[in-house]
Amino acid sequence: MNGEIRPISSLLIALLGPIIWAAHFFGVYLVEAVLCPAREPVSIGLVGLALSALALAALTLHSARCHLSDPAGGARDPLRFTLPLTLLSMTAVVWTSLPLLVLPACTPGGSG
Amino acid sequence: MHESHQASSSLRDPSRREEERRQLEAIWALPKGWRIVSAVNNTVIGYFYIGAAVLFFLLAGVLALLMRSQLALPGNTLLSPHTYNQVFTMHGTVMMFLFAVPAVEAMGILLLPQMLGARDLPFPRLGAFAFWAYFVGGLIFFGTLFFDLAPSGGWFMYPPLTSSHYSPDIGADFWLLGIGFIEISAIAGAIEIIVGVLRTRAPGMSLDKMPMFAWTMLTFAVMIVFAFPAVILATIMLELERTFGWPFFIAAKGGDALLWQHLFWFFGHPEVYIIFLPAAGMVSMIVPTMARAPLEAHMLIVLAIIATGFFSFGLWVHHMFTTGIPALSLSFFSAASMAVAIPSGIQVFAWIATIAAGKLRLDTPALFVLGFLFIFTLGGLTGVMVAMVPFDWQAHDTYFVVAHLHYVLIGGMVFPLFAAFYYWAPAFSSRALSERLGRWAFWLMFIGFNVAFLPMHVLGLQGMPRRVYTYPAELGWQTLNFVSTAGAFMLAAGVLVFIADLVCNLRPSLVSPAGNVWNSGTLEWLQNGLYGLRSIPHVETRYPLWQEQHLARDVEAARFYLPNAPTGTREAIVTSPIEAEPQYLLRLPGPGWPPALAALFTAAFFMLLTVKMIAMALGCGILAIAFILVWAWGSDPMPTDKVNIGAGLRLPTYVSGPRSHAWWAVVILLFVAGSLYLSFAFSYLYLWTVAPAAWAEAAKGGVPDGTFAFAAMGLLAVSSASMYAAEGQLRRSRAGFGLMVVLALLTLTGALVLELVGHWRSDLRPDASGYAALVYLASVLQFQIVAAVVVVGCYVLVRLAAGRLNSERRVTFDTLMLLSHYANAQGALGVLLVHGFPRAVA
Numbered sequence: 006m007n008g009e010i011r012p013i014s015s016l017l018i019a020l021l022g023p024i025i026w027a028a029h030f031f032g033v034y035l036v037e038a039v040l041c042p043a044r045e046p047v048s049i050g051l052v053g054l055a056l057s058a059l060a061l062a063a064l065t066l067h068s069a070r071c072h073l074s075d076p077a078g079g080a081r082d083p084l085r086f087t088l089p090l091t092l093l094s095m096t097a098v099v100w101t102s103l104p105l106l107v108l109p110a111c112t113p114g115g116s117g
Numbered sequence: 118m119h120e121s122h123q124a125s126s127s128l129r130d131p132s133r134r135e136e137e138r139r140q141l142e143a144i145w146a147l148p149k150g151w152r153i154v155s156a157v158n159n160t161v162i163g164y165f166y167i168g169a170a171v172l173f174f175l176l177a178g179v180l181a182l183l184m185r186s187q188l189a190l191p192g193n194t195l196l197s198p199h200t201y202n203q204v205f206t207m208h209g210t211v212m213m214f215l216f217a218v219p220a221v222e223a224m225g226i227l228l229l230p231q232m233l234g235a236r237d238l239p240f241p242r243l244g245a246f247a248f249w250a251y252f253v254g255g256l257i258f259f260g261t262l263f264f265d266l267a268p269s270g271g272w273f274m275y276p277p278l279t280s281s282h283y284s285p286d287i288g289a290d291f292w293l294l295g296i297g298f299i300e301i302s303a304i305a306g307a308i309e310i311i312v313g314v315l316r317t318r319a320p321g322m323s324l325d326k327m328p329m330f331a332w333t334m335l336t337f338a339v340m341i342v343f344a345f346p347a348v349i350l351a352t353i354m355l356e357l358e359r360t361f362g363w364p365f366f367i368a369a370k371g372g373d374a375l376l377w378q379h380l381f382w383f384f385g386h387p388e389v390y391i392i393f394l395p396a397a398g399m400v401s402m403i404v405p406t407m408a409r410a411p412l413e414a415h416m417l418i419v420l421a422i423i424a425t426g427f428f429s430f431g432l433w434v435h436h437m438f439t440t441g442i443p444a445l446s447l448s449f450f451s452a453a454s455m456a457v458a459i460p461s462g463i464q465v466f467a468w469i470a471t472i473a474a475g476k477l478r479l480d481t482p483a484l485f486v487l488g489f490l491f492i493f494t495l496g497g498l499t500g501v502m503v504a505m506v507p508f509d510w511q512a513h514d515t516y517f518v519v520a521h522l523h524y525v526l527i528g529g530m531v532f533p534l535f536a537a538f539y540y541w542a543p544a545f546s547s548r549a550l551s552e553r554l555g556r557w558a559f560w561l562m563f564i565g566f567n568v569a570f571l572p573m574h575v576l577g578l579q580g581m582p583r584r585v586y587t588y589p590a591e592l593g594w595q596t597l598n599f600v601s602t603a604g605a606f607m608l609a610a611g612v613l614v615f616i617a618d619l620v621c622n623l624r625p626s627l628v629s630p631a632g633n634v635w636n637s638g639t640l641e642w643l644q645n646g647l648y649g650l651r652s653i654p655h656v657e658t659r660y661p662l663w664q665e666q667h668l669a670r671d672v673e674a675a676r677f678y679l680p681n682a683p684t685g686t687r688e689a690i691v692t693s694p695i696e697a698e699p700q701y702l703l704r705l706p707g708p709g710w711p712p713a714l715a716a717l718f719t720a721a722f723f724m725l726l727t728v729k730m731i732a733m734a735l736g737c738g739i740l741a742i743a744f745i746l747v748w749a750w751g752s753d754p755m756p757t758d759k760v761n762i763g764a765g766l767r768l769p770t771y772v773s774g775p776r777s778h779a780w781w782a783v784v785i786l787l788f789v790a791g792s793l794y795l796s797f798a799f800s801y802l803y804l805w806t807v808a809p810a811a812w813a814e815a816a817k818g819g820v821p822d823g824t825f826a827f828a829a830m831g832l833l834a835v836s837s838a839s840m841y842a843a844e845g846q847l848r849r850s851r852a853g854f855g856l857m858v859v860l861a862l863l864t865l866t867g868a869l870v871l872e873l874v875g876h877w878r879s880d881l882r883p884d885a886s887g888y889a890a891l892v893y894l895a896s897v898l899q900f901q902i903v904a905a906v907v908v909v910g911c912y913v914l915v916r917l918a919a920g921r922l923n924s925e926r927r928v929t930f931d932t933l934m935l936l937s938h939y940a941n942a943q944g945a946l947g948v949l950l951v952h953g954f955p956r957a958v959a
Contacts, residue, residue: 016694020423023427026427026428027431034449037445038803039806042806042809086417086420089420094424096456100455101449109445110445111443112443112444112445113441113443
């Protein structure tokens, strides 16, 4: 029982990928929700993309750490899915960010 | 393979084994006759839970048939418009809240201990409380239909339709208080499941060896913890608006009806996955058995389950595509809606690969699984269609959406559940269900379902709106509607065949079930007694019955852990969350009345509030708390020396702090409270974006008074410091400890009183505006947590006086300390938000 894995930090590290995705997702949503009433449409795209770059950098760093600290994919990762979960989160961040490149901010939806 | 974890055979002589077995039977014996109501065993509560969920499924199904009968012909007058509104509201509400979530929770409570090799879940009385609260509350709620008191605003109860102006009768109040209360019981069940899965797995069953159903139930329960508080907050807000005129959702007073939609769907969309994931877990258990091959891509499926859990929280706005939210924001949610198809796809392909790798036996459970794959995939495809914003604008609020949601929910949850009934019946009944009747049930349900719901896609594309009680013949919708009604009755016939099968063949038995008729590989198929397994094995593989030779024989020969009851009470082994290393022996309570009575009075409290019988409601509320305290009194037993649990292992019988299962439960409860408060913070910021003028006004007028805020912050700091000091005093002086706890409680309460006095003296009134209502709502939420801390604090002082609390026996104090620090943190956040934010944005 000595040298026991610390459960909460292990779970948090394993789930860091989707946690970053969630933070990014709510971040870009909040940016538009808060800045549109302030009539700042240009900065919304920039702030949103900056958040995306930050999230992708954090995810890249996390996946590199996972890979370097545990190249065999298992021994130090008791849940054995941290790396693929981080890569999936990366895909989701890229996917969520694409509208920032192609759509203008603050245009009402539903108007056809 | 298991030698190091087994007792030597000399200790296992037959007479000793028989004596131990009799001891276990006596300790785990069930109450006789009608006293079975006081039982808390997971198996009994599981049976009750599933029975109740099936009952509500049948009742809501009858409502569906009434609706389909009404719509079978144009201009039909079978149901009046008002009754039709009540019927569709109750159908959706009962199916979602009283059938779907409780049914999967029930399967978890029934199956998880057996599957994880535990004797019971860690909080049996909490499980019993959750069930009785749900059952009593659910029956009263359904009964409103017979008195013309049922809600009629649709299962998602959008204001302003459900405001007191447009829905003045008490139907909406029954929904708000009844469903809010039933959600609380679901949260109680979720806490039980999380701690059960993480802390009571058989030794050696590390997370990577845990059965897939347990993974999905864990994710399900965590999602409940984060999703349900949003709708609980929404129900509190709408009820406060309806009863006291606090205008959260009234645009003319700075509120916004869309806030309800945000809060409701922040719960409502994860709810779909909350229902689907456990069903997918059942499929992941059934497919390997039926295909006779281990599940392909096991860890990828775990990844998919976790990813689905996360992504499902980024989908809520896809129910609001037509509300005028900016197009860019819609695109984020549209993207997330499509991204969630990736993890769902991983699971579907893994099941197909498993079927391809093995040799599928086409028995009834496999048929229902194949039906699920077909129907759910179609529902998923139409889901991708409505995730496209332009398509959704066309299809929104039409029968296309009705068809889509039924393909997802019936395909994704009902078919797997029926597969599970047929699959697991032999583990809990002395007879398996009939294969012949099962096939009839499947084909009637499968064909009936598609005949009922496929035409609805076309009706939706033709423009038929949902929730209309009739339609004129000239629109040309009658043929498809008639076909759809015929399909609905066919589906109902399939369900009736299933019920007939249950009546003819289900013979619940805990001690002599039909057994492992499918030759499955997981632990729930081992021979169980009232006490669960004869001995708790050390698990080394994912499919122990397939991969660990002689395991069944050795378990039955009592060669593993806990072949007896070393403390003379009900027990469970608590293991570490990830590696499942044995940590301590948990002493569990036996049968008792307090959980059922506490649930009864809790239900009475909420229902009497609805009909405005305030004094009686308060009386019932006090009785409910009293019974909860009575049940808590026997918890936190006296620490003893380490005991021998067999196989050469000695464990402590008492642990406090982060290793304790109780600590985990309280921390999860605090996540619920935190989630509720974050939903409030979201609401506060949301209304600021809608009506910023009120905030600017507040900053100019100095409202609320900042002096009181500083004083309140000071009191909160003193409260927290006192609680720290109390912990130190616990080892030194009983009087000093008591004094510090009293000081912590008084200062915490004082901070709340100061806040309220400050608001009131500033002439701020909660019915004046959405802003003012939110300011007072912060205090309402703080009152809830302060009341809990005060009750627990007084209870701790009584235990101290009774000599049931000291530096070693301190789990009750740990609970108080966690609650108290959280309450201080929440109070401080509230003060910063209410006083700091308006000034900051000014």
